[in-house]
Amino acid sequence: MSRELSVKAIVIQGLSILLLCAIIEILAGNVFEGMKEHLTIMLPGLVLAIPPLLDLRGNINGALASRLGTALNTGVIEPKLSMSAELKVNIISSIILSFLASATIGLLSVGVGALFGITSISVLRIVTIAIVAGVVSGVILAAITVVVSIFAYVRGWDPDNVTAPLMATVGDFLTMLSIFLVAVLVV
Amino acid sequence: MAVYSLRRILWESYPTLVLCAAISLSAGLILDSQMESIKVFPLILAMVPPINGINNNVCSILGARLASALHMGTVEPKLGKQKVLRKNTRATWLMSIGVFWFTSAIFFVMALITGMGLARSIMLMFAFFAASMVAIAVTMLCTIGLAFLSYAKGLDPDNVVIPIVTSVGDVVGVTCLIISIKIVMRV
Numbered sequence: 250m251s252r253e254l255s256v257k258a259i260v261i262q263g264l265s266i267l268l269l270c271a272i273i274e275i276l277a278g279n280v281f282e283g284m285k286e287h288l289t290i291m292l293p294g295l296v297l298a299i300p301p302l303l304d305l306r307g308n309i310n311g312a313l314a315s316r317l318g319t320a321l322n323t324g325v326i327e328p329k330l331s332m333s334a335e336l337k338v339n340i341i342s343s344i345i346l347s348f349l350a351s352a353t354i355g356l357l358s359v360g361v362g363a364l365f366g367i368t369s370i371s372v373l374r375i376v377t378i379a380i381v382a383g384v385v386s387g388v389i390l391a392a393i394t395v396v397v398s399i400f401a402y403v404r405g406w407d408p409d410n411v412t413a414p415l416m417a418t419v420g421d422f423l424t425m426l427s428i429f430l431v432a433v434l435v436v
Numbered sequence: 437m438a439v440y441s442l443r444r445i446l447w448e449s450y451p452t453l454v455l456c457a458a459i460s461l462s463a464g465l466i467l468d469s470q471m472e473s474i475k476v477f478p479l480i481l482a483m484v485p486p487i488n489g490i491n492n493n494v495c496s497i498l499g500a501r502l503a504s505a506l507h508m509g510t511v512e513p514k515l516g517k518q519k520v521l522r523k524n525t526r527a528t529w530l531m532s533i534g535v536f537w538f539t540s541a542i543f544f545v546m547a548l549i550t551g552m553g554l555a556r557s558i559m560l561m562f563a564f565f566a567a568s569m570v571a572i573a574v575t576m577l578c579t580i581g582l583a584f585l586s587y588a589k590g591l592d593p594d595n596v597v598i599p600i601v602t603s604v605g606d607v608v609g610v611t612c613l614i615i616s617i618k619i620v621m622r623v
Contacts, residue, residue, distance in 0.1 A: 259523075264535060267493060267534075268534075268535055270490065275543075278483060279482055281485055284481070285481055288481070289474065296467050297461060298464060300460040300463035300606045301456075301461050301463075301464065303460075304456055304457065304492075305453060308452075308599045309449075342440075342445040346445075346446060350450065354461075362468075365465060367465075410497055417489070421489050
């Protein structure tokens with residue numbers, strides 16, 4: 250079986266999803282810009298935690314999407330919206346990971362900030378912002394990932410090329426929004 | 437028998453996530469060190485999620501494709517005489533040019549609408565596009581290198597390449613963006 254690899258096919262499939270992602274990323278960017286007062290004046294030091302938090306969301310949900318894609322392809326999970334034991338383990342683990350890793354990011358950013366002599370808000374506030382934003386966006390994203398993965402499987406989309414990038418991008422936007430909302434509440 | 441174990445997912449994912457968070461934190465540090473420029477030119481913040489998000493998406497797709505190709509044996513972990521690798525790289529380039537051109541054009545319109553003036557809006561568009569092209573070139577090289585290295589070391593590229601590449605991509609993206617904006621926009 251040798252299917253000829255077509256550059257054109259990859260580009261057309263990839264570009265359509267990437268252009269959609271680009272628009273969502275620009276929205277995320279606008280939220281980030283909207284936080285400029287918070288980042289520069291009210292919550293110094295918070296900016297350190299933002300790239301890792303965005304990255305974390307993409308990693309956790311990218312992994313969730315690719316595990317679900319594999320599980321659907323191998324028949325471990327059936328393509329319907331009922332809570333099987335396998336689905337539950339996947340979702341719960343992604344939420345526990347969000348909690349643990351967000352807390353770690355909060356602590357790390359305060360530690361590294363202190364090391365570089367960056368004036369920062371208290372450990373408690375940064376860790377709270379990280380955990381609340383991480384878990385809130387994690388729960389919403391896990392639900393969306395499950396629905397999109399099943400939908401994508403039924404439609405025959407490739408999880409590698411479609412679901413993972415889409416979820417990473419929606420994750421960036423929702424995480425940015427959660428960080429913004431939590432930061433506004435904390436101030 | 438359960439296919440997924442909560443413990444195993446947590447145990448295998450947490451260390452990678454923390455390593456990636458630590459790498460991404462450098463992107464946060466770079467942003468923090470540029471707070472003065474960001475105060476003057478907050479559009480830098482608006483450009484961070486798009487350049488990082490799209491760069492990560494494009495390279496994740498390449499990483500996933502290379503991982504599958506290495507497993508199937510259509511790509512070997514070396515650089516010369518590789519038709520499939522060449523096609524994948526070319527497709528990735530074309531996709532990047534397409535999606536970043538589109539994103540740059542949106543920033544041009546945004547800048548124009550917010551009253552930046554035609555000349556500066558064109559410069560901004562150019563700055564973003566130049567930064568994204570350099571960032572994507574560096575991140576793509578990292579993706580190919582990491583995919584080969586992890587495969588040669590007997591690690592599954594699927595589990596290693598994408599998380600690490602997205603973190604490295606964050607640092608590369610933020611660095612290129614800030615250098616380019618500073619040179620072109622003189623902030």
